[in-house]
Structures are given as structure tokens and as C-alpha cells.
Amino acid sequence: MRKELLRNRLLKIAREAEKASFILASLSPEKKNAVLEAMVEALVGNKDEILKANKKDLACAQKKGLSAVFVERLTLNEKRIREMADSLKEIAKLNDPVGEVIKSWSRPNGLLISKVRVPIGVILIIYESRPNVTSDCIGLCFKSGNSVILRGGSDAIHSNRAIYRLLENVVDSAGLPKAVLHLVQMIDRKAVDVLLSLDEVIDLVMPRGGESLIKEVHDKSKIPVIKHYKGVCHAYIDDSADLPMAQRIILNAKVQRPAVCNAIETLLVSEKIARNFLPTMIESLEDAKVEIRGCAKTKGIVKNIKRATQVDWGTEYLDLILSVKVVSDVNEAIAHINHFGSNHSDMIVTQDQANAEKFLREVDSACVYVNASTRFTDGYQFGFGAEIGISTDKLHARGPMGLEELTTYKYVIRGSGQIRE
Amino acid sequence: MRKELLRNRLLKIAREAEKASFILASLSPEKKNAVLEAMVEALVGNKDEILKANKKDLACAQKKGLSAVFVERLTLNEKRIREMADSLKEIAKLNDPVGEVIKSWSRPNGLLISKVRVPIGVILIIYESRPNVTSDCIGLCFKSGNSVILRGGSDAIHSNRAIYRLLENVVDSAGLPKAVLHLVQMIDRKAVDVLLSLDEVIDLVMPRGGESLIKEVHDKSKIPVIKHYKGVCHAYIDDSADLPMAQRIILNAKVQRPAVCNAIETLLVSEKIARNFLPTMIESLEDAKVEIRGCAKTKGIVKNIKRATQVDWGTEYLDLILSVKVVSDVNEAIAHINHFGSNHSDMIVTQDQANAEKFLREVDSACVYVNASTRFTDGYQFGFGAEIGISTDKLHARGPMGLEELTTYKYVIRGSGQIRE
Numbered sequence: 143m144r145k146e147l148l149r150n151r152l153l154k155i156a157r158e159a160e161k162a163s164f165i166l167a168s169l170s171p172e173k174k175n176a177v178l179e180a181m182v183e184a185l186v187g188n189k190d191e192i193l194k195a196n197k198k199d200l201a202c203a204q205k206k207g208l209s210a211v212f213v214e215r216l217t218l219n220e221k222r223i224r225e226m227a228d229s230l231k232e233i234a235k236l237n238d239p240v241g242e243v244i245k246s247w248s249r250p251n252g253l254l255i256s257k258v259r260v261p262i263g264v265i266l267i268i269y270e271s272r273p274n275v276t277s278d279c280i281g282l283c284f285k286s287g288n289s290v291i292l293r294g295g296s297d298a299i300h301s302n303r304a305i306y307r308l309l310e311n312v313v314d315s316a317g318l319p320k321a322v323l324h325l326v327q328m329i330d331r332k333a334v335d336v337l338l339s340l341d342e343v344i345d346l347v348m349p350r351g352g353e354s355l356i357k358e359v360h361d362k363s364k365i366p367v368i369k370h371y372k373g374v375c376h377a378y379i380d381d382s383a384d385l386p387m388a389q390r391i392i393l394n395a396k397v398q399r400p401a402v403c404n405a406i407e408t409l410l411v412s413e414k415i416a417r418n419f420l421p422t423m424i425e426s427l428e429d430a431k432v433e434i435r436g437c438a439k440t441k442g443i444v445k446n447i448k449r450a451t452q453v454d455w456g457t458e459y460l461d462l463i464l465s466v467k468v469v470s471d472v473n474e475a476i477a478h479i480n481h482f483g484s485n486h487s488d489m490i491v492t493q494d495q496a497n498a499e500k501f502l503r504e505v506d507s508a509c510v511y512v513n514a515s516t517r518f519t520d521g522y523q524f525g526f527g528a529e530i531g532i533s534t535d536k537l538h539a540r541g542p543m544g545l546e547e548l549t550t551y552k553y554v555i556r557g558s559g560q561i562r563e
Numbered sequence: 564m565r566k567e568l569l570r571n572r573l574l575k576i577a578r579e580a581e582k583a584s585f586i587l588a589s590l591s592p593e594k595k596n597a598v599l600e601a602m603v604e605a606l607v608g609n610k611d612e613i614l615k616a617n618k619k620d621l622a623c624a625q626k627k628g629l630s631a632v633f634v635e636r637l638t639l640n641e642k643r644i645r646e647m648a649d650s651l652k653e654i655a656k657l658n659d660p661v662g663e664v665i666k667s668w669s670r671p672n673g674l675l676i677s678k679v680r681v682p683i684g685v686i687l688i689i690y691e692s693r694p695n696v697t698s699d700c701i702g703l704c705f706k707s708g709n710s711v712i713l714r715g716g717s718d719a720i721h722s723n724r725a726i727y728r729l730l731e732n733v734v735d736s737a738g739l740p741k742a743v744l745h746l747v748q749m750i751d752r753k754a755v756d757v758l759l760s761l762d763e764v765i766d767l768v769m770p771r772g773g774e775s776l777i778k779e780v781h782d783k784s785k786i787p788v789i790k791h792y793k794g795v796c797h798a799y800i801d802d803s804a805d806l807p808m809a810q811r812i813i814l815n816a817k818v819q820r821p822a823v824c825n826a827i828e829t830l831l832v833s834e835k836i837a838r839n840f841l842p843t844m845i846e847s848l849e850d851a852k853v854e855i856r857g858c859a860k861t862k863g864i865v866k867n868i869k870r871a872t873q874v875d876w877g878t879e880y881l882d883l884i885l886s887v888k889v890v891s892d893v894n895e896a897i898a899h900i901n902h903f904g905s906n907h908s909d910m911i912v913t914q915d916q917a918n919a920e921k922f923l924r925e926v927d928s929a930c931v932y933v934n935a936s937t938r939f940t941d942g943y944q945f946g947f948g949a950e951i952g953i954s955t956d957k958l959h960a961r962g963p964m965g966l967e968e969l970t971t972y973k974y975v976i977r978g979s980g981q982i983r984e
Contacts (some may be wrong), residue, residue: 164901168924249946253935262957263927341781345957360762366787366958387980394982480585502975503589506684514674514978523983524974525670536683536766536971537787538959550957553945554923557935559808561815562944 145332152336156343158321159264159289166322167261167287171238174285177316178234184308185227185277192223195304196273203297216271216298226277226305229528233281236527239546240287254556259549261287263345266337268359270351271295276305280323282530284313286548291344293326293334295351303327338363348531368539370532372458373403373486375516378475378501380492381414387513388491389423395489395515397430401460403532404487404519408455408465410475416468417443424466432462439468455482472497476504483507485534487516508534508541566753573757577764579742580685580710587743588682588708592659595706598737599655605729606648606698613644616725617694624718637692637719647698647726650949654702657948660967661708675977680970682708684766687758689780691772692716697726701744703951705734707969712765714747714755716772724748759784769952789954789964793879794824794907796937799896799922801913802835808934809912810844816910816936818851822881824953825908825940829876829886831896837889838864845887853883860889876903893918897925904928906955908937929955929962 185192196218203213239259246256265288269275276294283290294302306325314320326333338347341364348368349359356369377395379388395406411419416439424434424444434440435450447466454465455478469475472490479488489511490501498512509519519542521529526544533539539547606613617639624634660680667677686709690696697715704711715723727746735741747754759768762785769789770780777790798816800809816827832840837860845855845865855861856871868887875886876899890896893911900909910932911922919933930940940963942950947965954960960968 164925164927167927247946249944253939255945360785364781366956368958384980390980391982398983498977504585506585506588507973509974509976511976511978514976514981515983517983518674518976518981519974523670524676525668535787537789540971541974550961552928553930553940553962555930555932555935555939556919557932559805559811560935560939561812562819562936562938 145336148328148330148332149336149339152326152333153340153343155321155324155326156264156291156337156340158319159291159324160343162319162321163261163263163287163289165319166284166289167240169287169318173316174238174287175234177312177318178230178281178285180312180316181277181281181309182227182230182234184312185223185230185305188308189220189223191308192301192304193218193220195300198300199271199298206297208297212271212297216273216301218273218301222274226274229278230281233285233528233545236285236545238285239549244551251560252558253560256554256556257551258554259546260552262548262550264289264291264343265548266291266293266344266347266365268293268334268347268349268351268355269295270355271298273298273301273305275350276302276325277309279530280306280309282528282545282548284322286545288548289322289324291324291326291337293337296329299327335362338365341365350531366538368531368533368535368543370403370534372484372534373405373532374408374456374458374482374484375404375406375486376408376410376475376479376483376488377406377516378410378469378472378479378488378490379412379415379419380472380490380494380497381412382494382497383415383491384493385415385419388419389426391489391491391513391515392423393426393430395517396427396432396464397462398517400462402517403458404516405460406464406516407457407459408467408482410467410469410478412472412475413439413468413470416440420444420466427464430462432464435463435465437467440466443468458484472500476501480504480506485536486532487511487519489514489516508532566757569749569751569753570757570760573747573754574761574764576742576745576747577685577712577758577761579740580712580745581764583740583742584682584684584708584710586740587705587710588661590708590739594737595659595708596655598733598739599651599702599706601733601737602698602702602730603648603651603655605733606644606651606726609729610641610644612729613722613725614639614641616721619721620692620719627718629718633692633718637694637722639694639722643695647695650699651702654706654949654966657706657966659706660970665972672981673979674981677975677977678972679975680967681973683969683971685710685712685764686969687712687714687765687768687786689714689755689768689770689772689776690716691776692719694719694722694726696771697723697746698730700951701727701730703949703966703969705743707966709969710743710745712745712747712758714758717750720748756783759786762786771952787959789952789956789960791824791953791955793905793955794826795829795877795879795903795905796825796827796907797829797831797896797900797904797909798827798937799831799890799893799900799909799911800833800836800840801893801911801915801918802833803915803918804836804912805914806836806840809840810847812910812912812934812936813844814847814851816938817848817853817885818883819938821883823938824879825937826881827885827910827937828878828880829888829903831888831890831899833893833896834860834889834891837861841865841887848885851883853885856884856886858888861887864889879905893921897922901925901927906957907953908932908940910935910937929953
């Protein structure tokens with residue numbers, strides 16, 4: 143398709159989404175929740191249709207010879223559809239953030255100023271071939287009052303289309319404009335480039351997927367991006383740490399689910415306790431099949447481990463591998479984390495209040511922990527009830543993003559004829 | 564300079580700013596305020612030096628034949644230096660937002676989660692030839708704990724350099740890293756392009772100036788931008804408005820200072836009152852030298868006025884010109900504003916509670932007013948005590964931006980050995 147034509151078509155879609163967002167912004171929580179409940183029914187009641195569409199995607203994936211991990215993510219079954227539906231049910235139960243008065247105050251001239259939470263407007267989500275993301279994002283954007291434009295991976299197109307059509311029907315039956323949700327089904331890869339140029343209509347883009355997708359979106363986008371690059375998370379074990387506690391936390395943060403962003407990738411240990419702590423710590427990690435890559439000092443204490451290279455300190459393994467470094471003190475630990483980390487989640491294990499506070503204050507990450515596993519960086523674990531992603535950016539939203547992070551604010555000013563002198 | 568070399572030099576500057584920002588982030592309010600007070604002394608005590616530098620800029624501007632408006636903005640005198648110093652004094656008096664616990668809660672597993680306000684990090688400000696912006700931005704960024712990199716207009720280079728050196732000395736004398744503030748003095752225009760590519764170190768860029776500067780920064784930047792495009796502000800006079808009040812507010816919002824962004828550019832009037840309201844309203848505007856550009860219906864009521872074209876509805880005149888349109892009701896007014904407005908400030912004058920609430924809810928602007936002049940959209944008028952700009956964006960900050968808007972947050976999680984099951 144010619145770029146001009148493509149642009150016109152996508153701009154029209156985005157403008158309709160924008161118009162629809164004004165209607166959505168004024169909807170009552172009751173109405174929105176009723177629609178979400180109807181979406182639950184639509185998914186559960188039409189699971190066969192979704193599974194049939196998913197089979198088509200799976201057949202294509204097989205023909206293309208896509209990897210087992212890829213196919214696993216693409217696969218839907220009754221349980222997964224039930225989970226998608228449950229997730230919408232949970233979203234319906236959450237507090238509606240829209241309309242909340244964040245603060246309000248009056249001025250000496252009598253003006254009453256309120257800072258009120260409102261939807262962002264139109265959100266674009268670009269994601270890979272995980273069909274459950276389609277319904278999750280629709281649910282979260284709908285509840286927070288935002289129109290959503292979805293661009294999913296082409297290998298999930300049949301599954302996404304089936305889910306989208308069912309949910310679009312629900313919206314339509316509820317008497318709402320269908321444009322509050324839109325799945326971009328054009329195969330043309332240039333569609334993404336065009337979408338990312340529509341900054342006059344689309345307010346926010348969230349890429350969800352691997353590092354290369356996120357980089358591509360960030361490089362091309364004229365629209366503000368909130369992204370999650372990677373999680374190179376650290377644990378620092380201070381001199382004064384309760385060592386059995388440290389061992390439990392490290393094992394949990396590395397081993398419980400190594401493939402996720404909030405698992406640790408680097409262990410930093412104070413040299414005052416390294417000789418005492420590292421042998422048993424490394425032994426228990428190796429028992430759990432973790433490969434250790436140590437600095438020179440670590441290798442001086444525990445032989446028979448790999449030597450870490452400079453590259454290791456910045457690597458998100460997402461696997462049973464841990465780099466280990468002996469540092470002189472909390473200051474060196476903080477400097478290492480701020481240099482090599484990814485501003486995601488980092489922890490200190492210590493009984494020293496001053497070192498704990500120093501670490502919490504000076505480590506420049508979205509989530510900083512004392513004496514707890516970084517694995518808690520998660521919208522559900524934080525009590526948000528839902529999560530659309532974890533931001534490693536600093537603007538607008540940082541860390542786990544729930545419904546509130548899908549809103550912005552406006553100032554509402556009520557007067558009685560005030561003019562400026 | 565070769566781009567590679569330029570990049571290396573600017574990256575070094577940015578990295579030093581980043582390192583310095585970690586120190587600045589932990590500074591006490593008392594220490595920061597003492598430095599701000601010393602900056603006040605430095606400006607007032609060395610005003611002759613600043614004025615001498617400013618004379619050089621003015622001589623160059625004269626030689627170049629720059630416009631009177633431009634020269635006026637560039638000009639410093641004793642009064643303006645006093646104002647710059649006063650502004651720093653005011654900033655010293657403001658509450659320090661850093662460290663504020665925005666909220667905190669505990670989880671069933673005993674984790675205590677706090678959302679804590681922290682500086683953003685490194686802020687880049689690109690601005691035109693107004694030397695007072697140099698000290699204002701240094702003061703606001705310093706107080707909010709951010710390192711600042713300044714790139715001012717080349718025509719103010721001598722003035723900016725003089726101000727910067729004085730304030731840099733103050734920081735140095737206080738034992739702080741000089742890199743908390745940096746003025747980029749390279750003449751090479753490519754420096755801006757390179758700065759805007761340093762998204763791994765610089766956290767935020769704020770362009771301050773005309774539309775073309777802002778567009779250029781937005782188009783080139785890989786760093787998140789918070790910007791203020793323009794203020795196409797509206798007044799809508801509803802059927803039920805108190806008409807003398809409406810007239811007072813309109814006059815104020817258009818005439819009191821027409822060249823600023825929060826002055827109105829379009830007046831929308833309900834057709835039910837247009838015949839009654841418009842003749843006296845337009846007469847008083849014309850008495851105040853305002854040129855009226857009306858829609859067909861307006862011209863049907865008041866002859867001898869210009870006809871507004873389609874272009875007028877989206878134009879920020881910044882001058883004594885007002886476009887006037889008769890609309891059928893509040894719905895048409897809202898649709899017009901959301902279509903032609905710039906998401907800045909818009910008002911309704913009405914005695915009808917339902918229409919007021921509808922307008923406040925549905926107009927998608929940073930500041931929405933009922934029965935008060937849009938001229939109040941201003942950090943000082945809002946009671947923020949300072950203003951670094953007014954955002955017409957929706958993410959991170961919307962409307963007037965004070966110290967709080969120059970911060971972000973982190974999650975601080977305190978545990979006692981919690982691990983994830």
C-alpha cells in the first residue's frame with residue numbers, strides 16, 4: 143500500500159479512537175464494569191471459536207518452524223482462556239481511578255483548584271505473539287477510560303482477531319463506539335512506522351516484548367513511549383547481613399523463576415563477609431543448577447567457577463546464571479548498580495540501618511529493597527490488582543504500572559468571576 | 564568538529580552531570596537553600612560583570628539587525644538582574660519536594676511499600692535568547708535535585724556565560740560538583756542534535772521558546788520531551804451565563820496581556836444569547852483595540868467585522884485579535900474546543916451546574932475553568948511559587964510545572980526476609 147494511503151487509513155482509525163475516548167472518559171464505573179463482565183462471558187462462551195483460530199496460528203507457526211518457546215507463548219487452551227477471562231473479572235473489581243481528586247486547594251482570590259485524575263486518551267500497544275495480551279490490554283485500557291489501538295505479532299493474527307471481534311461485539315452491544323478498541327490487522331510492516339508517527343492523535347505507546355522490539359519502537363516513535371528495557375537486578379549483601387536470611391533471599395531471587403525481569407542477575411558481597419558467606423551461598427546455588435561467574439576475588443575464595451567478564455555485569459541472563467562480585471562496601475555496591483544496572487529492582491540485605499537508608503536513597507532504580515526479594519516487583523504483589531507492564535523509564539510511570547499509571551490529570555478551576563489584575 | 568568527537572565530548576559532559584545528580588539527590592534542603600542564597604548574592608554582587616557581558620550580546624544583535632522584540636528579550640538591566648535574584652530567593656523559600664512520601668502501605672506478607680518522590684536526574688533545557696531563563700532553570704533544577712544541561716540561544720552567549728560562571732562558582736565554593744550545572748557553549752549547531760540523542764544519560768528535555776524550536780526538538784529527540792506547543796485558548800459563553808461577568812472575564816482574558824499563551828484566541832457563544840450578548844461584547848472589545856473575526860452568524864449579528872476563515876480557529880494570535888463563533892450549545896462548544904484547541908486552557912461562563920460539569924469533564928485540556936479567566940494558568944497563580952513551563956502534553960506533567968513536576972518517584976520496599984512463594 144502506498145505510504146500516503148496507509149497514513150490516511152491509520153489516521154482515520156486513530157481519530158475515531160480519539161473521538162471514542164471522549165465518550166469513554168465520561169463513562170460511569172458501573173457501566174464500564176458491566177461491559178467488562180460481558181467481555182468475560184464472551185470469552186468463556188466462545189472459547190471454541192478462539193481455540194479454532196488459535197489452531198490456525200499454530201499450524202502456520204509449525205510450518206514456519208518457529209521455536210518451541212515461541213509456540214508455547216502462542217498456544218491457547220481452555221485454561222488460558224479461563225485465565226484471560228478471570229483477568230478481566232479482576233479488572234472489573236478494581237477501583238476506577240478516573241475522576242479521583244488527587245488534591246484540591248483554594249487561592250486567596252477564591253479560585254478553587256482541583257487536580258483530577260483523567261484517562262490519557264488513545265494508547266497504542268505493540269506486542270509480540272501472545273494472544274492473552276490482547277484481552278489484558280483491552281481490559282486495562284477500557285477500565286482506565288482509554289481507547290486502545292493494538293498491533294500484535296503477525297503470527298498470532300487469527301487468535302488476536304477472534305478475541306478482538308468478540309470483545310468489539312460486546313462494546314457495540316453495550317451501545318458504545320466500537321472505536322474504543324481497534325486491532326490493526328494490516329500485514330504491511332510499514333503500518334507500525336506510520337502508527338508511531340501519529341503523535342497528534344495517539345498519546346502514548348507501550349511496546350511489550352523483547353529488547354529489539356522495544357528499541358525499534360523507541361527509535362521510530364514520535365509518540366511518548368513508556369518502556370521496559372531489561373531487568374539487570376542486583377543483590378548486595380552487606381557486612382552486617384543476617385547471612386541465613388541473605389541466603390534464602392538470594393536463592394529465591396535467582397532460582398524461583400529465573401526467566402523473569404525481576405530475578406537477580408548479579409550478587410554483590412561485602413569483602414568483610416565474603417570469605418564466610420560465599421562458599422555456602424555458591425554451594426547452594428550450584429545445587430540449584432545455577433552457573434556462577436565470579437570476579438577475581440570471588441574466584442580466590444571459591445575455585446572451580448567461571449570468571450566473569452566485563453560483559454557479564456550488564457547482562458540480563460534470564461537464566462540460571464549469576465555473576466558474583468566482591469565489593470569493598472555499600473558505596474562500591476551502589477556505584478556498581480548505578481553504572482551497570484537497568485534501573486529496575488535492586489536490594490540490600492543488611493542489619494545496618496544507615497547502610498540500608500543510604501542504599502534505598504542512592505540506588506537509582508524503580509524499586510529498591512531492604513531485606514526482601516526483588517521478585518516482588520510486580521503489580522499484583524504490590525497490590526495494584528493488575529499490571530500492564532513494568533516501566534524502567536523515569537517519566538510518568540516508574541516500576542509496576544496498574545490502572546492509575548494509565549491515567550493523567552487535568553486541573554479543574556472553579557471561580558465566581560475572577561479576573562487577573 | 565567531527566560528529567564522533569562532538570558526541571564523545573557531550574557524552575562526557577552528560578555522564579558527569581549524571582554522576583553529580585546522584586550527589587545532588589541526597590542533599591539536604593538546608594544545604595540546597597544555602598547554595599541558592601549564595602547564588603542570589605553572586606548575581607547581585609556581580610551585576611556589572613553580567614551587564615558588561617550583556618552589552619556585548621546587544622552590540623552583536625544590533626550589528627545583525629535583530630528585531631526590536633528580540634533585543635528587548637535579550638536586554639538585561641539592574642532591575643532584571645534583581646528579578647533574577649529574587650526568583651532564586653523565592654525558590655529557596657519553597658518546600659523541597661524531594662523525599663516526600665507520596666503514599667505508603669503494607670502488604671499481607673509484611674512488606675512495607677513507600678512511593679517516594681525523587682529527582683528525575685539530568686534535565687536538558689534548550690531555550691532562546693532570554694538570559695533570565697539561565698538562572699531560573701538553574702535554580703529550579705538545583706532545588707528539585709536535578710543536574711541541568713543548558714543550551715541557550717547563541718545570541719545570548721556572553722550573558723549566559725557570565726551568569727553561568729558566577730553560579731558555577733557558587734556551587735564549587737559550596738563543595739559540590741560543578742557538573743550539577745553545565746552551559747553548552749559550543750557554537751556548532753550539531754551540538755543540539757547530539758545532545759538530543761543521549762537518551763541513555765539525559766532523562767528529560769524541555770524546549771523553551773517558539774513553535775519552530777519546540778517542533779525541532781520534538782522531531783529530533785530520542786529523550787522524552789515535555790513541551791508547550793501553543794495556547795489556542797477558548798471561552799464559551801453558555802445560555803445561562805451572567806452576561807456582565809462574562810464580559811468582564813472575556814475582556815480580561817483577551818486584553819490584559821494578549822501576547823501570552825493563556826490569553827484567549829476564540830470566543831464561542833451560545834446562539835440563544837448571541838443576539839443579546841455579542842453587540843455589547845464586541846463593542847467593548849473593539850474599544851480595547853481588539854480586531855474581531857467572526858463566523859457567518861456572528862457577522863449576521865454584528866456587521867463591519869472581518870469574516871473568520873477555517874485557519875482562524877486553530878491560530879494562536881498572541882495579539883489583539885479574537886475569533887468569534889456562535890454555537891448551538893455546550894456540546895458544540897466542547898467539540899469545537901477538542902478539535903481546534905491546543906489542550907492548554909479553556910473556560911465556560913455559565914450559571915448552569917450541569918453544563919459546567921459537562922464542560923469541565925469533557926474538554927480535554929490541561930486547565931478547564933468555570934467562571935474565571937484562563938489567564939490564571941500560571942505556576943505562581945496556582946500557588947506553586949515557581950514555574951519552569953506549562954505543559955500541553957499529557958504524560959508526566961500537564962499544565963503549569965513547578966518543583967514537584969521536576970521530580971519522579973521510586974518505590975522503597977522494606978522487608979524482614981520476605982521471599983516470593
